[in-house]
Amino acid sequence: MREEELELALKVVIVGNGGVGKSSMIQRYCKGIFTKDYKKTIGVDFLERQIEIDGEDVRLMLWDTAGQEEFDAITKAYYRGAQACVLTFSTVDRDSFEATHSWKLKVENECGEIPTVIVQNKIDLLDQSVVNPEEAELLARALGCRLIRTSVKEDINVATVFRHLASRCLEELRDSVNDYYYSSTNNHNTITLSTFSQSVKKPVKETIVLKPNKHKRRKNVLKSACRLL
Numbered sequence: 001m002r003e004e005e006l007e008l009a010l011k012v013v014i015v016g017n018g019g020v021g022k023s024s025m026i027q028r029y030c031k032g033i034f035t036k037d038y039k040k041t042i043g044v045d046f047l048e049r050q051i052e053i054d055g056e057d058v059r060l061m062l063w064d065t066a067g068q069e070e071f072d073a074i075t076k077a078y079y080r081g082a083q084a085c086v087l088t089f090s091t092v093d094r095d096s097f098e099a100t101h102s103w104k105l106k107v108e109n110e111c112g113e114i115p116t117v118i119v120q121n122k123i124d125l126l127d128q129s130v131v132n133p134e135e136a137e138l139l140a141r142a143l144g145c146r147l148i149r150t151s152v153k154e155d156i157n158v159a160t161v162f163r164h165l166a167s168r169c170l171e172e173l174r175d176s177v178n179d180y181y182y183s184s185t186n187n188h189n190t191i192t193l194s195t196f197s198q199s200v201k202k203p204v205k206e207t208i209v210l211k212p213n214k215h216k217r218r219k220n221v222l223k224s225a226c227r228l229l
């Protein structure tokens with residue numbers, strides 16, 4: 001495979017009780033549309049969107065899973081291999097809020113700990129809210145996730161959810177690439193990263209601090225990393 005064919009693809013699963021707006025969120029983000037009709041997802045569905053984060057092209061593969069428990073056996077098979085997760089509840093559905101922790105556990109059972117956000121959807125219906133803001137913050141803190149409030153209907157914060165997750169995944173990937181460089185350079189070796197300012201050439205045993213080039217874009221660090229690995 002040529003270097004320019006390499007791309008970063010992230011599998012993201014969207015989970016939460018039925019009717020909280022998972023399918024609508026994915027449709028909004030990938031197709032720019034919103035429909036009032038409720039069509040229950042049977043099993044799983046899938047859409048994708050390409051975005052750019054810090055100069056990296058990232059393909060987001062968004063897996064829409066059914067919220068009804070009867071589909072649990074099917075949907076959990078699709079959690080496997082996910083790199084990020086959206087836990088969704090609805091502002092006007094108390095049960096969906098209370099189920100958030102159990103959704104997190106279901107995903108964790110298949111994927112371990114992965115970057116996760118909690119989404120409180122339907123904030124356009126705040127006047128009918130059955131979850132107070134402090135409770136939602138507390139839950140997010142307890143589960144160690146960022147809370148993002150969205151309205152898929154009004155297109156509020158939907159893109160933020162996916163950009164945040166993609167950034168988190170990229171950070172983790174960069175950290176592991178950097179760890180690899182550091183651990184694979186023994187004593188007198190040097191490393192060269194051409195995508196960073198003036199190439200980084202340092203004797204090992206020092207901490208290697210990678211600074212983005214101020215003049216060149218820090219483009220394709222992961223592709224370059226793959227080439228070096």
Ligand SMILES: Nc1nc2c(ncn2[C@@H]2O[C@H](COP(=O)(O)OP(=O)(O)OP(=O)(O)O)[C@@H](O)[C@H]2O)c(=O)[nH]1
Pocket residue numbers: 016017018019020021022023024025035036037038039040041042065066067068121122123124125150151152153154
């Ligand atoms: N007011 C309002 N309604 C929304 C919003 N997002 C989704 N809905 C509506 O909520 C209903 C359920 O949305 P879906 O996206 O089908 O819900 P889901 O979570 O995919 O449901 P399942 O497929 O059963 O798991 C639909 O009628 C949507 O139009 C929102 O932000 N505000």
